[in-house]
Amino acid sequence: xxxxxxxxxxxxxxxxxxxxxxxxxxxxxxxxxxxxxxxxxxxxxxxxxxxxxxxxxxxxxxxxxxxxxxxxxxxxxxxxxxxxxxxxxxxxxxxxxxxxxxxxxxxxxxxxxxxx
Numbered sequence: 001x002x003x004x005x006x007x008x009x010x011x012x013x014x015x016x017x018x019x020x021x022x023x024x025x026x027x028x029x030x031x032x033x034x035x036x037x038x039x040x041x042x043x044x045x046x047x048x049x050x051x052x053x054x055x056x057x058x059x060x061x062x063x064x065x066x067x068x069x070x071x072x073x074x075x076x077x078x079x080x081x082x083x084x085x086x087x088x089x090x091x092x093x094x095x096x097x098x099x100x101x102x103x104x105x106x107x108x109x110x111x112x113x114x115x116x
Contacts, residue, residue: 020046020048035071036071040068043064045063045093059094059095062092064088078113079112082109083106083107084107084108
């Protein structure tokens with residue numbers, strides 16, 4: 001990648017090449033008895049070289065798990081509980097190590113859907 005003549009890019013296209021070399025995911029979606037659904041998504045992401053800062057840095061590889069349990073007590077109502085990033089309290093996905101690096105935190109959500 002390169003910057004077109006006459007154009008400017010403060011990072012000289014380095015952000016566009018900052019991707020993990022390998023990623024793998026495994027998903028499952030199950031319809032269980034009694035109108036219950038179970039979904040799971042496990043993923044592994046390879047380490048990531050950060051090349052747009054003052055010094056070279058690396059985001060370590062990580063694996064995470066998202067799950068969802070849903071129940072349909074009627075055709076019009078769905079109750080669900082979902083958890084994201086359940087394997088770790090938090091993990092980095094981008095950015096050089098330091099106080100300004102954002103980390104993705106574990107989260108849990110409840111949802112009620114009413115279709116009419």
